[in-house]
Amino acid sequence: MAVGLTLIFGVMRVVNFAHGDMMVWGMYLAYVLSTRAGLDPYLGFALCAAALFVFGAAVQRGLVDRIVDAPHEMQILLMLGVALVMENVALLVFGPEPIRVRSPLGAATWYLGPLYVDVARLVTFGVAIVLTAALWVFLYRTDLGRQIRAAADNPYGALVIGTDVRRVYAAAFGIGAACVGAAGALVSPILPFQPSTGLSLSVTSFNIVIIGGMGSLPGAFVGGVLVSVAESLGAVFLKPSLKELASFSLLILILIVRPAGLFGRRAS
Amino acid sequence: MSTLLSLDAVEVGYGDVVAVHAASLEVRAGEIVALIGSNGAGKTTTLRAVAGLLRPRRGRIVFDGDRIDGRSPADVVARGIAHVPEGRQLFPTMTVLENLELGARTAASRAQRPETLARVFDLFPRLAERQTQLAGTLSGGEQQMTAIGRALMARPRLLMLDEPSLGLAPIVVATIFDNLARINAGGTTVLLVEQNVLRALRLCHRGYVLENGAIVAQGTRDALLADERIKRAYLGR
Structure with missing residues (x-):
């Protein structure tokens, strides 16, 4: 079930250390919507995605844009700063205790003969597949999506043909944040979370992106599948608490065999 | 013929280095203009300044009556200048x-x-x-x-090309140059930067020679092809 989620999660390929914290904000937003407005996270995820889109685009326009020409390390520092601020704002507002969103929808279980299906996981899986498909259609079939792929493929080339690069970057950042926001809302009834959850989520997403190859969209998809399968197998055959051992061993193995990641291009 | 693009004493640099210090040239509507010169003379820098990829420090770039120096590449493209950059991109x-x-x-x-x-x-x-x-x-x-x-x-009115022959087999270069002539015949003005000086001069109507960041010679195709200095420096005769 984590497959679809990790797919979305891995698609955004900007070096974004605030990734996990954006997801946690999506979770808290789902929590607020559910406790204050009585909106089930399985319905509220769309609102979370919209909110995070605006937030992501604003971070890109207001902060990242200013240092887009600076070396990569500067972007990492900036995003680390954003991550710290986001985590501590969450801490200030919601406190450090782990919480979990209650969802009447998510508590239900369907019995299909001898099998019983957890509705929460089924819905999460289904929505994740739909969102991933929608993202694919957007990136491959629409003009803005193609501009995003072009800018990812060759930023200088995109500039030369007259792409409004700022607009494209803001859209890409916003969509990445929206995906993460939706994912956060969707897992909020399953996964207990606290402000510090963001860091481990960021690390997982980096793992995926590095395995797939930095900057490769198909790589992010495949990396997402591999990491979640490795973690599921690790949880079954080792111990649930050792599942990261499996995914990070996979990371090391792949880096030894293919230093640029599965779909990565060698730096020239 | 009316002037489509003009550069007036344009100076462009990277950091402390001045790559182009006095580029003045004119491209009239319907022409093919060649900009030739040796490696490092500032040809690519000049094109990049016109395309909005570099901001000139001094001078003016005017396209179709409007100043375009300092404009964004997207704006320059929207005004009708398309750029085929070095390395194709x-x-x-x-x-x-x-x-x-x-x-x-x-x-x-x-x-x-x-x-x-x-x-x-x-x-x-x-x-x-x-x-x-x-x-x-x-x-x-x-x-x-x-x-x-x-x-x-x-659908540009001015097509700028940076070294389209670089690294290509002679027969492919011939095809591409034939097509540049056809594109020009279709009404598109062409500004061509080339190291393949003989081919560029044969194709163009007029040409400019850039050396060490400044225009040092200009003239019609026939005048440049007959110029003794150009023959010695670029055509190896």
């Missing part, structure tokens, strides 16, 4: 068709996309055969054709 993991279609950025060029595409395929039939192939897997010549095609998709 395609999108390697996207198909030839996607690369071409991406060239049509403005609303006007998007509306005419099917017709322009048909014209590009007519100029370069090879691209029609390779539409679904990833640009990164093309041969050098096919990549250059894709880069020119992508620029044409913007």
Whole structure:
């Protein structure tokens, strides 16, 4: 079930250390919507995605844009700063205790003969597949999506043909944040979370992106599948608490065999 | 003929280095103008300044009556200047068709996309055969054709090319230069930067010679081809 989620999660390929914290904000937003407005996270995820889109685009326009020409390390520092601020704002507002969103929808279980299906996981899986498909259609079939792929493929080339690069970057950042926001809302009834959850989520997403190859969209998809399968197998055959051992061993193995990641291009 | 593009004492630099210090030239509507010079003379820098990729420190660049120096590349493209950069700068993991279609950025060029595409395929039939192939897997010549095609998709009034012959086999270069003549005959003004001086001079109507960041000679094709200094320095005779 984590497959679809990790797919979305891995698609955004900007070096974004605030990734996990954006997801946690999506979770808290789902929590607020559910406790204050009585909106089930399985319905509220769309609102979370919209909110995070605006937030992501604003971070890109207001902060990242200013240092887009600076070396990569500067972007990492900036995003680390954003991550710290986001985590501590969450801490200030919601406190450090782990919480979990209650969802009447998510508590239900369907019995299909001898099998019983957890509705929460089924819905999460289904929505994740739909969102991933929608993202694919957007990136491959629409003009803005193609501009995003072009800018990812060759930023200088995109500039030369007259792409409004700022607009494209803001859209890409916003969509990445929206995906993460939706994912956060969707897992909020399953996964207990606290402000510090963001860091481990960021690390997982980096793992995926590095395995797939930095900057490769198909790589992010495949990396997402591999990491979640490795973690599921690790949880079954080792111990649930050792599942990261499996995914990070996979990371090391792949880096030894293919230093640029599965779909990565060698730096020239 | 009316002036389409003019550069007036343009100075461009990178950091402390001044790459071009006195570029003045004029391109009239309908012409092919060649900008020649040795490696490092500032030809690429000059084109990049016109394309909005570099901001000149001094001087003026005027296109169709409006100052364009300091404008964004997107704005310059929208005004009708398309740039085929050095190294082609395609999108390697996207198909030839996607690369071409991406060239049509403005609303006007998007509306005419099917017709322009048909014209590009007519100029370069090879691209029609390779539409679904990833640009990164093309041969050098096919990549250059894709880069020119992508620029044409913007329906430019001025097409600027930076070293289109670089690294290509002579027969491919001949095809590309024939097509530049056809593109020009179709009404598109061309500003061509080339190290292949003989070919560039034969194709052009007029030419400029750039040396150490300044224009040192100019003239019509025949005058430049007959110039003793140019013969000695660039044509090896």
